[in-house]
Amino acid sequence: MAKSNIVDTSERMQNDLHRAEMKLKLVNRLRQDAKLLYAERNNILKKMNTLQQITTEVSNLKSKINVCDEIINNLENSSSEMQKTAYHMQNLSQANENLEKATVLMNRIKSLERMYMRPMSE
Structure with a gap:
């Protein structure tokens, strides 16, 4: 019986x-x-x-594009005014x-x- 207990205990321990x-x-x-997930997390944070x-x-570029559009619009308006001025100058000329x-x-x-109004005596 003791041997059986030892075998049972040994099997349980195994x-x-x-x-x-x-x-x-x-x-x-x-x-x-967990290490792989942590590394992936760091990659995601970097991305x-x-x-x-x-x-x-992109936001900064959009702002710059808006400024450029405004400049172009002003130049187009100036060009139109210059054409009007050139037309008026041509008319003045x-x-x-x-x-x-x-x-x-x-x-x-x-x-x-003067020539025809002079007296004939001259």
């Missing part, structure tokens, strides 16, 4: 040892998985940080030429008037 070894393997596997930087840069021609004609008329 079973306990086997279960303990299996639990140890499981714990080691869980530790390894999130990079994504945040990209988002910030034409009016000035017409005034010069009219002045020449007036001077001719005055000269002719």
